[in-house]
Amino acid sequence: MPKVKLYDICHARSGDKGAAVNIALIAYDPADYPWLAAHVTTEAMLAHFGAWVEGPAVRYELANIGALNFVIQGALDGGVTKALMIDGHGKGHSTIALELEIEADDLPPSLQPAARTEQDVSA
Amino acid sequence: MSERTLRLGAGSAHEGDDLRASAKVAREGALDYIVFDCTSEKAISFAYQRRLAGLPAYDDKWELKLHAVLPHCTANGTRIIANSGGLDPAGAGEAAVRVARELGKKGLTVAYVEGADVTDIVRRQNPVLLETGRPVSELGNSFLGALAYGGSDEIVAALRKGADIVITPRAGDSEQFLAPMMHEFAWSADDWDRIGAGLGIGHLMECAAQVSGGYFADPVKKPVTGLDRLGFPIAEVGETGEAIITKLDGTGGLISEATVKEQLTYEIGDPANYVHAAGVVDFTTTRVAEVGPDRVRVSGTTGKPRPERARVAIAVRDGFVGMGRIIYGGTGCYTKARIAADIVRDQLVERFQVEPADLRFDYIGVNSLFDWGVDTDAVREVELRVTGRFPSREAARRVQMLVSQLPVSGPCGAAWGRPMDQGGVEEIVTFQSVLIDRSDIPYRIQYLTS
Secondary structure, three states: OOOOEEHHHHEEEEEEEEOEEEEEEEOHHHHHHHHHHHHHHHHHHHHHHHHOOOOOEEEEEEEEEEEEEEEEEOOOOOOOOOOOOOOOOOOHHHHHOOOOOEEEEOHHHHHHHHHHHHHHHOO | OOOEEEEEEEOOOOOOOOOHHHHHHHHHHOOOOOEEOOOOHHHHHHHHHHHHHOOOOOOOHHHHHHHHHHHHHHHHHHHHEEEEOOOHHHHHHHHHHHHHHHOOOOOOEEEEEEOOOOOHHHHOOEOOOOOOEEEEHHHHHEEEEEEOOOOOHHHHHHHHOOOOOOEEEEEEEEEEEEEHHHHHHOOOOOHHHHHHHHHHHHHHHHHHHHHHHOOOOOOOOOOOOHHHEEOOOOEEOOOOOOOEEOOOOEEOOOOOOOHHHHHHOOOOOOOOOOOOOOOEEEEEOOOOEEEEEOEEEOOOOEOOOHHHHHHHEEEEEEEEEEEEEEEEEOOOOOHHHHHHHHHHHHHHHHOOOHHHHHHEEEEEOOOOOOOOOOOOOOOEEEEEEEEEEEHHHHHHHHHHHHHHHHHHOOOEEEEOHHHHOEEEEEEEEEEEEEEHHHHHHHEEEEEOOO
């Protein structure tokens, strides 16, 4: 099964909400948003972060800008003023999320061979 | 876009932001208003500590900000809004008058909002903390104070009275941008879609450079040039609550659909219910479109009624953090750092009865942010960072003390740098929250003239 690294198809921003972190994944190509929404679940995100977060996590959809927003509880060691962990602001969590590799039967549209050929031709 | 356009500039995203960028946008941005966000949990935490130390408890870089922009603001007719007051809005107001006089700017009206410090009211009402469900009284002596998050009402009132500079203790960062829209366009405080749209624009602007390429730049996928001379954003707002987010020509950075989308999602929870004191933003209706180089149109944001009650931040003294740091190099450096960590842990636990759960050991360069799968045999330098939570400053000092003994008594090859490389002690002030009735907050607006 092909593996897709999120870094290759989306950008991300994260920040603190008390002891929770919010991580938004934003598709570079809006056409990839349905693929993201179908494959990047809260379970996938929690499994990726493993023991680095407590959970639970909630996922919100922003189809209008091609983005998913994850709010993960218990991620910042008590929050920015109290945390012993270095990144109590959670700004680095965006980069951690983008390391996630998703195994899927189908590729997101922007990575499908046809799309690549078109891009190559237009380039 | 309607005919009339209001130009709002971001002056800072936090108390210590880039004043060259503030001065540039104030000088050349043809702004109606410049807005300084000077606050954050950390900033308010420091303000409480400064007050405990007998120091002024408003933004300690407030005078610097005014020196940077006030000459341009008076020349261009730009009014200033800032949540620089913190725990001492009167002090911030007097400081503004002082700076204006030093710069020869006579006759300016400085408004400052008092009453957000509701410590006595919270003590009397003794509400339960939202985080723990326990009453405030159980905090005992660790309860330091209670500060309400301000809305836009007081800023609008001060603008109506003609204030040139409006200072609040801790108005919401988005509300500071909303207030001039409400004032100039005469939006009603319960026109929830316009309030939502205005707060949404404020949310995009309040972190200044974070919408113009800062925190966005990725050298591989999202290159941004000119980060050393990044331009702060300008919002050109229309009466309907649509806006163009842009920046000055010739400044560094980038404003694109992608930068705006990233900032739209920054620090939000449920995007359909992003709660502020003045209203609730629904970002699921927002449209973002690039209309030119460094020009992005934001439209369609809607809103919902504001919360019934006002949220108040309860500051709590929560002990001290002690830190020690040391770097190991060469083959086996990670193993050496692990051995060093064991030495410090054993000493703290056995000699000083510290709970192991109150300690943390990070290996910077290997796995301090995440377990990236780094090959620990391949790394040739790693920094050990030891931290712990302690009830007293004296106890917290032991971390640095024990780590600083390692170069002589621990594994070979330790580098420990200057004193500031080695760690230290910080007092912790954390925040919880309670709700009180808005009408219980005794806001008053005071006016001074320079």
